[in-house]
Amino acid sequence: MRVLFLGGAGMIGSAAAARAVDSGFDVTIVTRSEPARQVRDGVRQLRADVRDPAALRAVVGDEEFDSVVNWVGFTPDDVRAHPELFTGRTGQYVFISTCSVFGRPVPNLPITESSPRRQPVFGYARDKIACELLLEDAHRSGDFPLTIVRPFHTYDRTVIPVLAGWTAIERMRAGRPVVVHGDGTSLWSLTHARDFARAFVALLGLDHAVGESVNVVSGDILTWDQIHLTLAAAAGVRTPVLRHRASESIAVHIPGWGEVLEHDFRHSMLFDTSKLRSLVPAFVPEVSFSQGAREVVAHYDAHPELRSVDEKLDRAFDALLKA
Template identity: 75%
Template sequence: MSGRILFLGGNGMIGSAAAREAVAQGAELTIITRSAPRRPVPDGVRLLTGDVRDPAALAGLLGDERWDAVVNWVAFTPADLDGHVEYFGDRTGQYVFISTCSVFGRPIPLLPITESSPRRQPVFGYARDKIACELHLEQAHRESGFPLTIVRPFHTYDETTVPLLSGWTAVERMRAGEPVVVHGDGTSLWTLMHSADFARAFVPLLGEGHAIGESVNVVSGDVLTWDQIHLELARAAGVREPLLVHRSSESIAEEIPGWREVLEHDFRHTMLFDTTKLQRLVPGFAPRVSFAEGARRVVRHHDAHDGARGVDAELGAAFDRLSARVAAGPDRSQVV
């Protein structure tokens, strides 16, 4: 693609991947971050510092500059969007709001999930606020023609991120022959996407009129059970038969209260997606990084960087307590 693209935020995992892909495809990219970038910025990118949630600060930085597409990576509540409709309404051909597939209420009434599946998250605060943002911007699109596109990633990862709540601790425990706890019976289905694949699907949506007025779930077809996710990481780490212990979400939350919300309202539910709309908007897109390959990249990166291999001793102790319960007898709470 070519064109003038503005990223509001976007120096995190998927934003950085999208920046690399946009520059590789010929975009003239400007990124505004609140502080110094945490990740490398591609050569040729114009980097500005400011608070993108402050309309006056945006106006001071950008004046009357115009864009083919503006991408907001860092709006999490409607308050974060204050002034954006008014300021960008006649300054961009497209305004892309980065939402999340977590907006779809669990349990999902009908699988696979499509863009028209019900949005409902009365408990999970992050998703509830993203729904409110979507509704706010959709109203602006209906009432004033605000050039909105909603993009919903799901569970993305790259080599710096172990896509488990237990992070690198799980990998180290598998290597040591210690038990790793998996919620439910390990067979619920989950969808993962490498950030490079997200970027390859995402960048072609920018500056394209056919995506305006649309929401699109940018997800891969890499569907695995939670046991398979753990097993692929174990294989990548050189472990043939990891010790996986299955406990109910409720039992895990008793030992690890910080996991309660995400387990009970997110990870315990099967998440399968219909990618028909993504294929229509980005013809020919196909993910290139299987999770088997992605897991190898994760392990190689962590093995090469001492500082990345953090182990949570308290989490390990909680896993030991949960595993001891299994040894003592069956888990009589509901297995989900």
């Protein structure tokens, strides 16, 4: 298997590259600059702006690949040239989208790949939908071998999967209240990057995945209170203090959270993983969130430079609690 990653030096891309190398794949990644994360030995690195069709064509030359994976397509202009560039040169073009494309609130739970895509406001998801539609049209009208992969909320030891980040951990350790949106009972799903990589790499080169969209999620169901309580337990806090505030009230004090709460985090998100399991029957998530949370806290405790408190956010929490 010869695989070309366009981008792929971020959290889930680097996990997928490592898994692909361990699976015996010949992996090439194209990035504009030196990746911030360490690249696994055995991965060939090329330098080019993957959003520049001429630069990408020059650096890739006449090479052909079994799969091409685009990790950095965020607007239609980022992918517009790719059907022409890669048709006939790869057996599969994988576009990394997001489960945020599904309309909120979702009309029917659990979410499947055929759930309605709609996002008129949240720019990131709206642009991903536009990318999907452009590439789907190329697949329907030609020989463009498209697979759409949609991760959801993915994390690894470097990512604290709550908006407050390490500030929440420090407040819990200090016995101070942490604000949780709503009543803390909306349902959410988290996937560890290693689990994502295991499922994702199994889709590469899979003929049955061409022409399909696949939600690559763990299927775990957690409330936002459970997420905070699990992080607290990993941090050694037995009785954390959680306080609930409406998303609208939080947005008044923390404007930067307004859009993501309104159009994403406040809604319950449950997934039917039937299609993923039909395409990759051997896939079973291996990393529980309790294990993942312990990895996160251990990593931050081992790196004091990461344990920074956002003082502005800290003050905003206090203001919310007094309001």
